[in-house]
Amino acid sequence: MNFYIVTLFPEMVMQGLGTSITGRAVKENKIGLKAVNIRDFTEDKHGRVDDYTYGGGAGMLLQAQPVYDACESVLSGILQEAKKRVVCLAPQGRPFPQSLAEELAKEDALVLLCGHYEGIDERVLEEVVTDYISIGDYVLTGGELAAMVVVDAVARLVPSVLGNEESAGIESFQGNLLEYPQYTRPEIWHGKQVPAVLLGGNKKKIDEWRRQEAVRRTRERRPDLFAAYCRLEHCRELLLKRKLQHIDMIELINRGRAVLIACEEHKGGEAEIILMDRKSRVLFHTWPNASPKQADESALFRPDTGGGASALVLHQRAFVEAVSALGYELDMECRQAAYTRREKLPVAGLYREDRGASPEGFQIRPLTAEHRDLVRSVYRTVDEEGYVRERIAANAMFGAFFGDVLAGFIGVHSEGSIGMLQVLPEYRRKKIGTALETWLCNRFIERGMIPYGQIAVGNEASFLLQERLQLCFSKETVFWMSREKAGAEM
Ligand code: ADE
Numbered sequence: 001m002n003f004y005i006v007t008l009f010p011e012m013v014m015q016g017l018g019t020s021i022t023g024r025a026v027k028e029n030k031i032g033l034k035a036v037n038i039r040d041f042t043e044d045k046h047g048r049v050d051d052y053t054y055g056g057g058a059g060m061l062l063q064a065q066p067v068y069d070a071c072e073s074v075l076s077g078i079l080q081e082a083k084k085r086v087v088c089l090a091p092q093g094r095p096f097p098q099s100l101a102e103e104l105a106k107e108d109a110l111v112l113l114c115g116h117y118e119g120i121d122e123r124v125l126e127e128v129v130t131d132y133i134s135i136g137d138y139v140l141t142g143g144e145l146a147a148m149v150v151v152d153a154v155a156r157l158v159p160s161v162l163g164n165e166e167s168a169g170i171e172s173f174q175g176n177l178l179e180y181p182q183y184t185r186p187e188i189w190h191g192k193q194v195p196a197v198l199l200g201g202n203k204k205k206i207d208e209w210r211r212q213e214a215v216r217r218t219r220e221r222r223p224d225l226f227a228a229y230c231r232l233e234h235c236r237e238l239l240l241k242r243k244l245q246h247i248d249m250i251e252l253i254n255r256g257r258a259v260l261i262a263c264e265e266h267k268g269g270e271a272e273i274i275l276m277d278r279k280s281r282v283l284f285h286t287w288p289n290a291s292p293k294q295a296d297e298s299a300l301f302r303p304d305t306g307g308g309a310s311a312l313v314l315h316q317r318a319f320v321e322a323v324s325a326l327g328y329e330l331d332m333e334c335r336q337a338a339y340t341r342r343e344k345l346p347v348a349g350l351y352r353e354d355r356g357a358s359p360e361g362f363q364i365r366p367l368t369a370e371h372r373d374l375v376r377s378v379y380r381t382v383d384e385e386g387y388v389r390e391r392i393a394a395n396a397m398f399g400a401f402f403g404d405v406l407a408g409f410i411g412v413h414s415e416g417s418i419g420m421l422q423v424l425p426e427y428r429r430k431k432i433g434t435a436l437e438t439w440l441c442n443r444f445i446e447r448g449m450i451p452y453g454q455i456a457v458g459n460e461a462s463f464l465l466q467e468r469l470q471l472c473f474s475k476e477t478v479f480w481m482s483r484e485k486a487g488a489e490m
Contacts, residue, residue, distance in 0.1 A: 001105070001107065001108065001109070001110070001154070002031070002032035002078070002108065002109045003031065003109075003112065003154075003155070004034050004035075004036060004109065004110070004111045004112065005033075005035045005112045005114065005144075005147050006035075006038060006067070006070045006071055006074060007036070007037065007114040007142075007143070007147070008062075008114070008142070009144050010035030010037045013148055013151075017033055017148055017152070021155075021161065021162065022151065022152055025155055030158060030160050031155050033151070034074075036070050037070070038062070038066050039066070041066040041067075041073065042063075043065060043066070049067075050063060050117050051063055059117055059118035060117040060118060061121055062115065062117060062119070062120040063121055064124035067113070067121070067124045067128075068127065071111060071128045074111050075111065075128075078108075078111075079108075082109050084111065085104065085109075085110055086128050086130050086131070087110060087111065087129070087150065088113045088120070088131070089112060089113065089115065089134070089143030089147050090132050090134060090143065091134050091138070091139050092134065094131070094133060094134065095133075095134060096135050096136075096149070096153070098153070099259070100133070101154050102278060102279055103281075104154045105154050105157035105158060110150075110151075110154065112143075112147040112150060112151070113129065114144045114147050116141075116142040116143070134146070159394055176229045176232060176256055177215060177217075177218045177225070178221060178222060178225070179217075180209075180211075181217075183195070183198060187199070215229075231260055232258055233253075234263070235249075235253065235258075235260060235271075235275070236250060236253045236254075238263070238265075238273065239286070244338060244472055244473065244474035244475075245315060245474045245475070245476045246286060247338045247450065248336060248417060248452065248478070249284045249286065252284065252415075252416065253275070254449065255416060257277050257278050258276070258278075259275065259277075259278050260274075261274035261283070261299070261306070262274040262305065266290075270289050270290070271287070272286070272287035272290065272298060272299055273285070273286050274299055274305060274306075276306070277414075277415045279415070279416075280311075280413075280414035281308055281310045282309065282313060282414070282415045283305075283312045283313070284312075284313045284315075285300055285312065285315065287319070288316065290316065290318060296322060300319070301325075306326075311331075311480060311481065312328055312480075312482070313415075313479070313480055314478065314481060315478050316476075317477075320479050320481070327483050328482065328483055330479055330481055331480045331482050332456050333478070333479055333480075334478050334480065335454070335476075336452060336454055336473065336474040337452060337453050337455050337471040337474075338450055338451070338452035338453075338472055338474075339445070339452070339469065339470070339471045342445065343445075344442045344445050344446070345470075347435075347442075348431070348434070348435075362401055362402045362407060362432070364399070364400055364439050365399065365401060366392075366395045366397065366398055366399075367392050367397040367398065367399045367406075367409060368392065369389070369392060371397075371409070372389055372392055375397070375409060375420075375422075378422050378424060379409075390414070391412075391413075391414070396414075397409055397411035398411065398436065398439070398440065400423075402427075406424070407423065407430075407432050408421070408423035408424055408427055408436055409421070409436070410422075410437060412440070417453050417454050418437065418440055418441070418452065418453040421433055421465075423436075433465055437465065437466075452471075453466070453471075454480075455473075
């Protein structure tokens with residue numbers, strides 16, 4: 001990820017971001033950071049970049065020409081095919097929550113344009129800016145601090161920047177709650193004792209205590225977040241009435257990734273629920289036993305539903321036809337498979353959890369960019385190059401290796417399901433698929449999550465494997481819909 005800051009004060013941003021974690025990430029080439037001085041691009045012989053506002057009014061405006069040329073100098077150096085945005089920092093922009101930081105972290109390049117004085121000539125903004133962002137409802141003297149906030153929040157989401165990052169999809173989470181209180185040595189300080197439960201070593205009790213504290217804190221300090229949390233908890237209860245059918249939506253809530261789009265309870269006790277995954281922007285919909293007339297009046301058809309959705313997962317066939325009016329086509333019909341017990345799956349075969357004590361054993365470790373072509377050549381269902389690349393970069397794909405030789409792989413899809421399991425032909429019949437899935441399921445279980453996958457109807461080999469691992473299947477199927485067949489997020 002490369003950040004370019006277009007500013008009148010390059011030293012300010014480079015000093016601020018050149019220290020601490022972002023500074024280290026720049027030195028280690030994990031992110032690129034460049035500040036471009038707008039003043040270097042002025043054609044005015046006195047070096048002026050600002051002028052009076054037409055129509056009158058206090059203060060000066062940044063002129064179009066130097067801003068345009070500064071932005072163009074940056075853009076001309078970015079590869080044409082790179083995913084990029086040009087963001088203007090301004091109090092009029094859209095708010096900057098964590099979900100927007102996550103969205104921006106998917107880009108290859110971010111150009112951040114910092115306004116000063118009373119603003120920037122509108123004509124240049126119209127030509128270069130793709131997004132406007134405000135970091136809060138207050139007015140700063142310029143966009144530099146805001147740009148630094150954006151770089152910091154986005155850079156820490158770039159895999160490897162924090163150093164202790166976990167794989168995308170199986171990272172620890174706190175849901176929609178604030179962080180619980182934490183303590184370090186000494187055990188007693190100013191007469192205050194560290195809560196006894198944290199010293200006891202009982203992981204289950206510690207997790208439970210942390211969750212309760214997170215809930216208490218959120219209720220006390222952020223009633224707005226707490227209200228959102230309660231609404232999602234209510235949805236979770238409704239979804240739990242048909243747990244296997246809705247395991248994808250339930251886990252979205254459990255993992256703190258769900259944005260509630262709609263939850264409407266209807267006569268007869270059924271509810272229409274629509275969630276969006278903040279990370280992948282996949283939209284999930286359910287409305288058990290909806291009549292055809294009800295389906296036509298679904299919240300899916302409201303103009304404010306599903307804006308920016310990358311794909312849609314329906315939980316009832318009745319809606320497949322109905323959403324064709326929204327331009328969606330059916331990609332795949334799948335059955336949910338979930339491992340709902342709390343104990344880890346038993347490890348067997350050539351793989352050992354202690355990393356292959358047996359000489360013929362193999363290791364399981366994350367894939368790296370060098371494996372991309374091999375993955376694409378054997379896993380054709382995902383024919384979109386960017387998807388495999390993104391999953392590998394997010395540390396979400398894992399391989400079974402004999403030495404350095406890749407024998408098979410598995411991954412976590414962008415919306416959190418397990419999938420992409422393949423064993424290379426010459427390594428089949430060695431239970432490598434079983435080992436890979438066991439290993440990945442156990443990583444989820446360790447973190448208190450329910451591992452689940454979605455098996456395409458007709459993929460008998462996969463059904464057999466899931467059955468052997470004692471995963472449970474939903475009776476009902478789910479329907480992956482996309483607007484553009486080739487661009488499906490599967
Ligand atoms: N520039 C001035 N105030 C700002 C704010 N609140 N957010 C982003 N950019 C700004």
